[in-house]
Amino acid sequence: MKNKILFSRRHTLKGIGAIGAYAILGTTSDGKESARMGKETGFSSDVRKTIFEKVFQTSFIDTHEHLIEEKERLAASHPRVKSDDWSILLSHYLNSDLIVAGMPQDVCDRFLSSKVKPADKWSLLEPYWPAVKNTGYGQAVSITMKELYDVEELSAKTVKKVQAGYEKVRRAGFYRHILCELAKIESCQVNCLSKPFNESDMPTLLMQDISIVGMFAGPAIAEFGEPTGIKVSSLSDWHKVIEWWFNKYGKYAVAVKSQNAYGRDIDYEQVPAEKVEEVFRKKCDKQSVSPDEAKALEDHLFWYAVKKATEHNLPVKLHTGYYAGQNGMPLERLIHNPGSATALCRMSPETNFVFMHICYPYYEEMIEVAKHYSNAYIDMCWSWIINPVAAKDFLKKFLVTAPLNKILTFGGDYVPVEPVLGHSAIARRGIALALSELVEEGWMSLEDATEAVDPIMNGNARRLFNLTEKTKLLEKVKWGR
Secondary structure, eight states: OOOOOOOOHHHHHHHHHHHHHHHHHHTTTTTTGGGGGTTTSSSSHHHHHHHHHHHHHSSSEEEEEEOOOHHHHHTSTTTTTTOOOOGGSSSSSHHHHHHTOOOOOHHHHHHHHHSOOOGGGGHHTTHHHHHHTSSSSHHHHHHHHHHHHHSSSOTTTTTHHHHHHHHHHHSSSSSIIIIIIOOOEEEEEEEEEESSSSOOOSSHHHHHHHHHHHSSSSHHHHHHHHTTOOOSSSSHHHHHHHHHHOOOOOHTTTTEEEOOOGOOOOOOOOOGGGTHHHHHHHHHHTOOOHHHHHHHHHHHHHHHHHHHHTTOOOEEEEEOOOOSSSOOOOOOTTHHHHHHHHHHHHTTSOOOOOEGGTTSSSSHHHHHHHHHTTTEEEEOTTTHHHOOOHHHHHHHHHHSSSGGGGEOOOOOSSSSSHHHHHHHHHHHHHHHHHHHHHHHTTTTTTHHHHHHHIIIIIHHHHHHHTTHHHHHHHOOGGGGO
């Protein structure tokens, strides 16, 4: 695929919907000039028009998704596809906002299940929709429904139209239609949640990470060991298992990924093998181990996996910051993620670490990590729908603090494909606003701002993940035929 995808002005305005057109043209819903476009500057509207058009015409490389295969969506055969109707758009992330807003868990389960008719699901959602529709999660879904189904507002009157639109769109080829044609995404990087590496049917579109979390957390002996055929009874056997996964998939993967920060801080110490051999034997024998022993084993195996990733020239993606779900996030631990990130960078300067989700809400510190360490990169995946305003401010501050080749600006982070479209529109608007404000406030020139668009939206990712070479390999891979 070409590095740049050019679109006509008409196509651009159509593709970005009302939210993008408003931001570019500076008009209210009745078409009148908006005073907020900055009359006192004299050039604000021209600056925004130029930058917004550039951002909305530029392709994304999507650096983080959990997308299941299209064939699994079409067959409704994946465990995460609880119902094959419009409610699936609200099944990832927005369901947590609904529960926090007061929706009982059993009502949420019914809403997302196949036991309730699609047309009847609005009555379950209606009491809680006003409380969540303006969150980033809610806006991503609303924009998606507008762009895919031509529905301005979800309501009792429009729910049948939403379902009809869902059925019309959800057909063979709809992944490429949504991701490439509408969201202008060149490729996605997928962290499969059901297996260590997914042999995708669309290998150049749904590029894959190797999930390493089970290599060290647990570890997941059956999940990782059984496919290799290696009998695991010692730590050295487990090292061979880890090596097997890298030898088999390392050349096809774009990165490795761990979400272990959901269970602990990312303060991994370099522990020698001899100190944890007995601990691993206990694990194999299903004996209990102390918390200190468990951490020491995890730390050793983490660095073993990181070493193999580095040998295969694979960046190491690590979850930081905010947790998915609800009623279980310990902020007292998350606050330490930035400091632990710097320790990782110091301990393995030859490894490229990608710290994900801007460590929200402790995002200011992550800018300094990227500014100080040459092997630290920050990924804005998910952040645009956690807090769109904070994400915009983060990017704005990052671009005047750290080198701009250290930032990755989009990853939808979804299991269902549809809301990626809405998320990408929010991200484009945030990127364009950040750059526009920097120009209007005199921190960047218009030329520098427009020149920054390609690197931060696709160029940095293409270089860091070696995507040109990976694409050539994946075009020839047998499992994708």
